[in-house]
Amino acid sequence: MNKTTGVDKMLETALKTEQLTKKYKDNTVLNNVDMTVYRGDIYGIIGRNGAGKTTMMKIFTGLTEKTEGDYTIFGKNSKEFSKVKHRIGYLIESPSFFSNLTCYQNLKYHAIQKGIADLGHIDEIIETVRLTKEKDKKFRRLSLGMKQRLGIALALLDDPDLVLLDEPINGIDPIGISEMRETFRKLNHERNMTFIISSHILSELYNTANRFLFIDHGKVLKEMTKQQLDNECRRCIVVKVSDSKKTSALLDNKLGITDYKVTDNNMIRIYNLDEETAFINRYLVNEGIEVSAIYESGVDIEEYFKSLVGADNK
């Protein structure tokens, strides 16, 4: 039987929210959000437009205030936020720079603000995001993808421990997306940088992140690891039965099926597809178990997200 993969509780928590809520007058944009990001995670936030992703990131960066609840970043709560601010890099919404300055000058401007003494580091970052050729181009002359890369460069400028990226691959071409993915992975692997990335391009986020948060209308739908998501999306036979305990015993002992998972409401997901659906159905009925539904399932991440959102809307 598949066991739910618990995250190692000994891992350092990079960011944690407890009942985080944000209201604009009567409009609740975030509603009691609980999430935990561990150091070294690449944490993907998935949600539709207006789900609350950007608002959440704005709260973590101090651009807006929470209404209720709290969050901690590297052990410091919102009141002590200024102590850890320097450990965060971010790109929220579209990248914002001075159009009359070059890429290098824009980064140098922010490097001075951040007190970065080693200005040679700017060249390294420009190379990391592959903007070396455009280094002396004015910001207004850059393409959308290049602007986005410069925004990522700013987020990475002083080797932060936590990087918040809101839609970071908007406007970047497919090869660029692949390069950015590799860059994030490399920085995550080599420097143990923690990333929180929100994106509409779910397949890309799936390829990059190791943990996921599904959010809609300001509410958390699910928080899961990649392994858990794979299990949810994996092809399987879903059986709805009257007695899940007895069914589990029959699957284990009589049919020799061990790769399955009992979910809510007496639902069992059988991942061993060697047995035919009709055979399992017949066997369980013969053993006196009431089978109210049995069907094959298996979805990609987009389908899974749609089903989550759909279920929530109902």
Added chain:
Amino acid sequence: MKRLIKADLYRIIHGKAIYVVFIIMLFSSILAAFGMSPPIVFSIASEPSSVTELEEKKEYDEYFKYLMKMPDDSDINITTIREHMLSFKYFKADKEILSGNLNLYYIIICLAVIIITSDFTSGSYKNAITITSNRKKYYNAKFITTALMTLFIHTVNTFIVCIVNHFINHGKSDSKLSEIAIIYLLHCFPLIGLSSLLVFLAFFFQKTAVFNSVAIPLCVGYQLITAIPSLLNIRTKLLTRFEMQSIISALAYLRTPDYIIPSLIYCMCMIVICYFAGLLYFTRAEIKS
């Protein structure tokens, strides 16, 4: 906060706008020095308080008589007026040009755009607030940078006026250095007052276009408002007394304590009120996307 100021200075130096401002200042000083900047101060100021000022007033009266005596068909232009005015003993063109320092208001608008509203228009203020500082520090840095740049522009303008006047008028219309120094120091107060007002407006309106549409006509608008009571035959001494053009002009000429002290107190109040109004608004307002 020092870093924010340093970064802003880096950005200003690497932009073109500040150099355009210097060129405009130089060009207007050359024009004003050559044209001997027609006297306007006595039309709004009170009676002269010293022998020198009395002599100056006589010269102005003579100047007006000269203009009145000119035949209707005579060709009056800057060159002919200038030749006449160069013969004045007490008229000092540099002091006259500096008394019109309200023109710097429009230069300070440019500074507020370069330093503050361009940040809001490009959205890069979010970078600064998020990573390097809180909103109060950001506001203070912008307030100080604008004030410092105003003083810098004021200093450069004073130098340009003195040097240009010295060379164009061959030293015939130079004031004493001590007099220029006093005018320079006294003018710091109204100019910082104006910069504070513009910082407040910049943080309030945030976007460059809106800010410009309010800030540019504001000065003229206030002068027009002060003119309305006089149209209705109402005494407007107090209203015009604390109009910035009056303060700047009079501080260049009427340096008696009973005028200087209330003017400086007025300017200080303006600085304090504008500072806190801008700070309160910016620290409490929701950040716009």
